[in-house]
Amino acid sequence: MTRTQKWTAATVAAGLVLLAAGWLLLLGPKRAEASGLRDEATAQLAQNAQLSTQLGQLKVLAQELPAKQRALAQLNSKVPDSVDLPTLVRRITALATASGVTLGSISPAAPVALAGTDGTVTGMQSVSVGLTVTGDYFEVAGLLSRLETMGRAFLVTTVSLTDAMATGTDEAPAGTVQAQIQGAVFVRPADGTGTAAGGTAAVGSSAPAATLSGTTPSGTTPSGTPAGGTSTLPAS
Known part of the structure; x- marks a missing residue:
């Protein structure tokens, strides 16, 4: 190279x-x-x-x-966040008038705390409400339907019917019954703290019954209307 x-x-x-x-x-x-x-x-x-x-x-x-x-x-x-009894009474009175029954009394009880299925505190409360109304069978049935479909949730628990003649009701048309309706409305917590507004969670005392006037029932006597004594209908 x-x-x-x-x-x-x-x-x-x-x-x-x-x-x-x-x-x-x-x-x-x-x-x-x-x-x-x-x-x-x-x-x-x-x-x-x-x-x-x-x-x-x-x-x-x-x-x-x-x-x-x-x-x-x-x-x-x-399910409002307060008991608001005045509004509830006005609603029930209007429903009774629309159904054609005479509203004798409304008896709300004190709010009662509701517990969950596992026993935990939910903050929800129940307010029992007793009603006494007079009318024929179908008018009472109409009131029950209206109660459970009104704007506020109302749970009908028991209904007892008695012939108005047996209760001493003066000038009651034939077929007129007196109904004792027991139900409940509910109250949710107002502020997420587990306490509902407008009432305590105590169990016990009932508020005094309010005697209210309704609408005098009218109409024909339906077949199958109890003729005497007391009968119990399942809540709808």
Whole structure:
């Protein structure tokens, strides 16, 4: 090999060494950085896809929100956060008038705390309400239906019918019955503390009965109306 060839070979070898060193010092870290950026981009795309899915779910929930708000408002109306006896009495009086019965008395009791099935405190309260009404069988049945479908939840528990003639009711038309209706309304917690507004959770004393005038019943005597004594109907 001539001297020139040796210098050429040495120059080529040096160039290769410099090229390899340049790759190790410059291109190698850049490739690692590029690989890291690709991993970050992949992770970001996955996160974006997850966020897009969550956004779609939130949009669906936002569309359902008005309906849920209306349902909640209806529930709050059926189970208010206070006893509000004056409003309850006015509603029952109006229902009795619409049904054609004579409302003799309304006897609300003190609120009673309700416990869950596992014995835990729910904050809900029950207020027992006793009614005495006079009318024919179908008028009383109409009142029961109206009580359980009025704006406020009213649970009818027992109904006892007695022939109005047997109770000494003066000038009662034939077929007129006197009904003793026992039911309950409910009160939810007002502030999330487990205490309902407008009453205590004590069990026991009943409020004095309020004697109210209703509408004198009218109509024909239905077949199957009790002729005497007391009969008990299952609550509807």
